[in-house]
Amino acid sequence: MTLPKRVKLVEVGPRDGLQNEPAPVPTEVKVELIHRLQDAGLKVIEATAFVSPKWVPQMADNARVMAAIRRKPGVSHPVLVPNKKGLDAALAAGVEEVVVFGAATESFSQKNTNCSIAEGLARFAEVCKEALARGLKVRGDISVCLGCPYEGEVRPEAVVRVARALDDMGCYEITIADTIGVGTPGKARTVFEAVMKHIPAQRLAGHFHDTYGQALANTYAALECGAATFDASVAGLGGCPYAKGATGNVATEDVLYMLDGLGIETGVDIVKLIAAGEYICGVLGRPTHSKAARALTAKSKA
Ligand code: HMG
Ligand code: MG
Numbered sequence: 001m002t003l004p005k006r007v008k009l010v011e012v013g014p015r016d017g018l019q020n021e022p023a024p025v026p027t028e029v030k031v032e033l034i035h036r037l038q039d040a041g042l043k044v045i046e047a048t049a050f051v052s053p054k055w056v057p058q059m060a061d062n063a064r065v066m067a068a069i070r071r072k073p074g075v076s077h078p079v080l081v082p083n084k085k086g087l088d089a090a091l092a093a094g095v096e097e098v099v100v101f102g103a104a105t106e107s108f109s110q111k112n113t114n115c116s117i118a119e120g121l122a123r124f125a126e127v128c129k130e131a132l133a134r135g136l137k138v139r140g141d142i143s144v145c146l147g148c149p150y151e152g153e154v155r156p157e158a159v160v161r162v163a164r165a166l167d168d169m170g171c172y173e174i175t176i177a178d179t180i181g182v183g184t185p186g187k188a189r190t191v192f193e194a195v196m197k198h199i200p201a202q203r204l205a206g207h208f209h210d211t212y213g214q215a216l217a218n219t220y221a222a223l224e225c226g227a228a229t230f231d232a233s234v235a236g237l238g239g240c241p242y243a244k245g246a247t248g249n250v251a252t253e254d255v256l257y258m259l260d261g262l263g264i265e266t267g268v269d270i271v272k273l274i275a276a277g278e279y280i281c282g283v284l285g286r287p288t289h290s291k292a293a294r295a296l297t298a299k300s301k302a
Helices: 013-020 027-039 062-068 084-092 106-113 117-133 156-169 185-196 215-225 252-261 270-284 291-301
Strands: 008-011 097-103 137-143 173-178 204-208 229-232
Touching (some): 008 252, 013 027, 027 270, 084 097, 097 106, 097 117, 097 156, 106 117, 117 156, 137 156, 156 185, 173 185, 173 229, 185 204, 185 215, 215 252, 229 252
Parallel strands (some): 008 229, 097 137, 173 204
């Protein structure tokens, strides 16, 4: 089996990471973090979410973040959009790419977006139609693909159904998310293979939270399936406000260290990435969750 030669890393720290912070993070800090991440060579940086500020107050400064980002050629800044209201606000803020986010279980869909899977898909169809007509790109995320905090085991067919619906709406990429980090590599492989019967691996992405320490192994399993796009969060920041106990995404530094070791190109500079992680951890007053960042920093000081 051959692994991809190149991988696209999608940095989700400014959104998935900072949406979960108990204290508000100043807009200037979010913007500085995004600038440092783009200087490290990341080409896709999820910047913020146009969701209800009552549900996720941490993302309430979405328009200010978008207005302050220094655009760099070749770098995109997708934003989460749950409905038409979010799309309108995102369009007013000048975004070029939106992310609709559904779930593989009814319970998670209700907790995260206050609607059923079918209602969510109907909203996304409306968002996709208008976004595509205006020349935007649309990505589709699916939560709880490898396990649900409310329903436990998730059948691959449940993921396939939502993936096919997002594909039919015109999402260019579909993200298989392990929201609570319970998946193991065999399960990740089974779900990717089930979805790949309908959508080619090159259009799938992995989004693995690292709650149980399985995220890198799951990433490798998805790489073996042919996936070449992975979401990750600098310093392993994050979690989901509607998935209690779930920790952050796999650290971008750790995924990059693994990919560098495999000789897979990403265009990302690990030294600059680690510095971006140090910056945000310094502001938040906590140590990094990235083992590679910790080890490489200790080595550089030895
Ligand atoms: P709702 O309460 O059912 O919505 O929430 P509503 O239509 O009844 O509206 C209620 C209020 O929200 C109204 O304001 C609306 O105007 C306002 P009021 O009249 O009370 O003043 N509103 C909005 N305001 C700003 N932007 C909007 C918007 N929509 C409505 N877009 C809704 C439904 C979907 C809005 C809500 O449930 C929501 O915002 N959910 C988002 C939750 C979220 O952001 N979760 C975290 C991101 S997903 C994630 O982390 C998973 C992921 O990383 C993958 C993985 O790991 O699984 C992507
Ligand atoms: Mg997530």
